Amino acid sequence: MRAARHKTLKRPAARHRRAPIGCGVDVVELPRLKQAIARGGETFLRRVFTPQERAYAQARRRTQLLHLAGRFAAKEAVIKAMSQLNPSRLLAMNQIEVRNDRFGRPHIRLHVRRAARVRLYVSLSHVNSVAVASAIAIRG
DSSP: OOOOOOOOOOOOOOOSSOOOEEEEEEEEEEHHHHHHHHHHHEEEEEEEHHHHHHHHHSSSGGGHHHHHHHHHHHHHHHHHHHHOOOOTTOOGGGGEEEEEESSOOEEEOOOTTTSSSSEEEEEEEETEEEEEEEEEEEOO
């Protein structure tokens, strides 16, 4: 009997080194955010949210707090993801802005002087009294 020949599959040449990846998740309960806003007032809102984020939430009167909670969770998730890429460089909350594209999909805009070449992906969700967000940061 003749020995069976096995075809060896060649893997495609790696064109790129694998980019470092960071991920983060955060959950915000509305009662806790409401309490933080009541305690910190306008100072808290300015420290955490950009004017555009506040205007976005204020335009949705019935669900204003829910939208702020989603943005807060997204900012925390981005901070966690970015800290995995560079633990020595932490972002402030108001340096991170959550925007929506024309289809309503959220994306992140960083307001930092020397922004690293990082792609950020974010997903938000909220129901009744909880908002959750996840973020993925890819350097390269």
